[in-house]
Amino acid sequence: xxxxxxxxxxxxxxxxxxxxxxxxxxxxxxxxxxxxxxxxxxxxxxxxxxxxxxxxxxxxxxxxxxxxxxxxxxxxxxxxxxxxxxxxxxxxxxxxxxxxxxxxxxxxxxxxxxxxxxxxxxxxxxxxxxxxxxxxxxxxxxxxxxxxxxxxxxxxxxxxxxxxxxxxxxxx
Numbered sequence: 001x002x003x004x005x006x007x008x009x010x011x012x013x014x015x016x017x018x019x020x021x022x023x024x025x026x027x028x029x030x031x032x033x034x035x036x037x038x039x040x041x042x043x044x045x046x047x048x049x050x051x052x053x054x055x056x057x058x059x060x061x062x063x064x065x066x067x068x069x070x071x072x073x074x075x076x077x078x079x080x081x082x083x084x085x086x087x088x089x090x091x092x093x094x095x096x097x098x099x100x101x102x103x104x105x106x107x108x109x110x111x112x113x114x115x116x117x118x119x120x121x122x123x124x125x126x127x128x129x130x131x132x133x134x135x136x137x138x139x140x141x142x143x144x145x146x147x148x149x150x151x152x153x154x155x156x157x158x159x160x161x162x163x164x165x166x167x168x169x170x171x172x
Contacts, residue, residue: 005085017124038071075110
């Protein structure tokens with residue numbers, strides 16, 4: 001029986017922390033779906049198509065990783081692709097408290113759902129999409145494109161930095 005997992009999130013934008021979780025999870029499962037969530041209650045910087053494109057570029061080369069966009073409950077997507085595992089990245093105790101509650105609710109809605117928590121690698125503990133969005137919004141107007149790229153490389157995969165800057169320029 002194939003082990004199919006889902007790693008869902010807003011990925012607004014996709015970070016090195018996300019990529020680390022995807023790489024480790026892809027080694028554990030036969031198929032890993034990275035699901036870009038459409039959440040009407042969240043104000044995203046980038047639309048779901050752009051977020052999915054960045055995620056796809058970031059995970060290029062990982063043959064068993066697939067990208068999808070989904071609106072609605074993650075467990076509904078899991079059922080639709082035959083997934084029984086939900087992968088969640090944990091940076092610290094606050095994440096764990098929140099994710100534990102979500103895992104219990106998912107289990108209630110889909111009894112086959114097992115949540116797998118992957119602890120963040122130490123070098124990614126402070127990496128978050130929120131930090132990247134702030135860096136994009138608050139970057140110095142006097143900074144050069146090269147200096148912006150150098151900073152972003154600490155937070156996002158190198159193969160999406162250019163696209164991220166281009167997309168941000170169209171959302172301002």
